[in-house]
Amino acid sequence: KAGVTQTPRYLIKTRGQQVTLSCSPISGHRSVSWYQQTPGQGLQFLFEYFSETQRNKGNFPGRFSGRQFSNSRSEMNVSTLELGDSALYLCASSPLAGVRGNEQFFGPGTRLTVL
Amino acid sequence: AQKVTQAQTEISVVEKEDVTLDCVYETRDTTYYLFWYKQPPSGELVFLIRRNSFDEQNEISGRYSWNFQKSTSSFNFTITASQVVDSAVYFCALQGAQKLVFGQGTRLTINP
Numbered sequence: 001k002a003g004v005t006q007t008p009r010y011l012i013k014t015r016g017q018q019v020t021l022s023c024s025p026i027s028g029h030r031s032v033s034w035y036q037q038t039p040g041q042g043l044q045f046l047f048e049y050f051s052e053t054q055r056n057k058g059n060f061p062g063r064f065s066g067r068q069f070s071n072s073r074s075e076m077n078v079s080t081l082e083l084g085d086s087a088l089y090l091c092a093s094s095p096l097a098g099v100r101g102n103e104q105f106f107g108p109g110t111r112l113t114v115l
Numbered sequence: 116a117q118k119v120t121q122a123q124t125e126i127s128v129v130e131k132e133d134v135t136l137d138c139v140y141e142t143r144d145t146t147y148y149l150f151w152y153k154q155p156p157s158g159e160l161v162f163l164i165r166r167n168s169f170d171e172q173n174e175i176s177g178r179y180s181w182n183f184q185k186s187t188s189s190f191n192f193t194i195t196a197s198q199v200v201d202s203a204v205y206f207c208a209l210q211g212a213q214k215l216v217f218g219q220g221t222r223l224t225i226n227p
Contacts, residue, residue, distance in 0.1 A: 043220075045216070104162070
């Protein structure tokens with residue numbers, strides 16, 4: 001079974017631009033979660049999608065948004081980029097959502113650099 | 116609120132030494148899950164173990180072992196006879212009612 005894939009792997013943008021990151025979950029997995037990893041803040045939960053619906057959201061400004069398609073693929077968008085948005089963005093998939101202890105399988109991440 | 120503390124930011128040991136990574140958590144939930152993940156330089160988080168709050172049994176998997184003590188809210192991870200391939204950042208995580216909360220991570224370097 002193929003793992004979680006994320007595209008692109010690396011991205012360089014300038015302040016004020018917007019960016020869209022893509023995540024394809026493991027086949028059969030319907031839940032996709034997004035995390036931001038920075039040296040200062042560590043790993044922080046962004047949001048979770050299941051069956052095209054956002055189920056849970058972390059404490060991030062409205063510039064961060066996401067969606068999930070009927071094939072479970074997910075995209076996250078960051079508008080009006082700021083220098084502080086530079087981070088590794090990780091996507092994780094799991095078979096179900098809202099199930100405590102559900103193991104999440106992570107992708108390799110997209111490293112976003114904002115100049 | 117949920118919180119995970121990994122007090123050791125960086126650990127460096129020589130190959131074949133045993134090393135323990137500490138994890139202390141805070142939660143008001145009575146049912147919760149604890150995890151350990153490994154993040155090698157490639158960036159992908161690799162699942163190592165999951166333990167629920169009702170199961171305090173320690174677990175051993177090869178050179179890896181985990182000690183869960185509810186009384187001290189700790190879930191420590193020990194690598195026995197460490198190897199260079201164990202070099203990575205290790206994250207402890209807690210999931211209560213909702214989202215998964217990670218500790219800050221411990222960067223482990225195993226020197227040959």
